[in-house]
Amino acid sequence: MLRASRAPSALRAQDHDAALRLCATNPLANVFVAARLLTGGPPSAANVLGDASDHLRSLCWISANVVPIDIGENELDGYASRLRRYRRRSSSIFGLADQVFPLWERLERQWGTPRAIRERQPLMAVSAGELDQALPSDDRVRPARLDEVDLVLPAAAHMFTGEIGYPPYFGSDREYRRMVTSLIRNGHTYVIVEGKRVVFKADIGSLAFGVAQIQGVWVAPELRGHGLAAPAMKSVVEQVLADHAATASLYVNDFNLAAIRTYERVGFTQRDTFATVIL
Numbered sequence: 001m002l003r004a005s006r007a008p009s010a011l012r013a014q015d016h017d018a019a020l021r022l023c024a025t026n027p028l029a030n031v032f033v034a035a036r037l038l039t040g041g042p043p044s045a046a047n048v049l050g051d052a053s054d055h056l057r058s059l060c061w062i063s064a065n066v067v068p069i070d071i072g073e074n075e076l077d078g079y080a081s082r083l084r085r086y087r088r089r090s091s092s093i094f095g096l097a098d099q100v101f102p103l104w105e106r107l108e109r110q111w112g113t114p115r116a117i118r119e120r121q122p123l124m125a126v127s128a129g130e131l132d133q134a135l136p137s138d139d140r141v142r143p144a145r146l147d148e149v150d151l152v153l154p155a156a157a158h159m160f161t162g163e164i165g166y167p168p169y170f171g172s173d174r175e176y177r178r179m180v181t182s183l184i185r186n187g188h189t190y191v192i193v194e195g196k197r198v199v200f201k202a203d204i205g206s207l208a209f210g211v212a213q214i215q216g217v218w219v220a221p222e223l224r225g226h227g228l229a230a231p232a233m234k235s236v237v238e239q240v241l242a243d244h245a246a247t248a249s250l251y252v253n254d255f256n257l258a259a260i261r262t263y264e265r266v267g268f269t270q271r272d273t274f275a276t277v278i279l
Helices: 013-024 027-040 073-089 097-111 146-164 174-185 229-243 257-266
Strands: 048-050 059-062 065-069 092-096 116-127 189-194 197-208 211-219 247-251 269-278
Touching: 013 027, 013 048, 027 059, 027 065, 027 116, 027 197, 027 211, 027 247, 027 269, 048 073, 059 073, 065 073, 065 097, 073 097, 092 097, 097 116, 097 269, 116 257, 146 174, 146 189, 146 197, 146 211, 174 189, 189 229, 197 229, 211 229, 229 247, 229 257
Parallel strands: 065 092, 211 247
Antiparallel strands: 048 059, 059 065, 092 269, 116 247, 116 269, 189 197, 197 211
């Protein structure tokens, strides 16, 4: 039976705890939104819509990324109606595939042709007891230092451009540099540096409810296929699990078979399926 629903509205400060409780029902899938609620404070009209008619049962994060959570079939039209005005703010829609596609079907006509649709992105996770103990760890992996921002920035930009299809900034790199610096300051960027150059990088992109979502995994192009990635990723995961969270997660494009094999070697297994519409 379809649940009754009113149109979603902008969440208020008093909805903050309810929004976190909703995210906590699926920490692996919802860590991105949960992390931003935890670090950014109470939701506001600027970034969260929700159906809070009696208790909060669905929401949609709205920023550069649109992330739907637990939107029921009979709620989709209401969310889509409110979201149509946010097209200029958003560069992607991502989340669980069964949330993304029904919403995108209702937005596509108004929002236009996307740059790309990543239909199947395995959501993978691993905890300490699941790591492959036969795989060695690369002891060169360490947290990046603040004086290495200029080394990390080109690697981060190269990874972003290769993944998304366009560079992370045009003209000034000030805002992108600020984001990279923040990750390093928080101990959320891991690197291998050789000869004053980053040859491997990975970041904690989101951290909440005992889950650390790893993103921005990058190996210098000339070193790919030489056995660096799996031991380096294992070292990243070991450090993340020791210092930040009980579970490490990530999501990856299904056509990136080399990356999937690398993550499986470390001990990651698929737990669900994400999708991303790149706008």
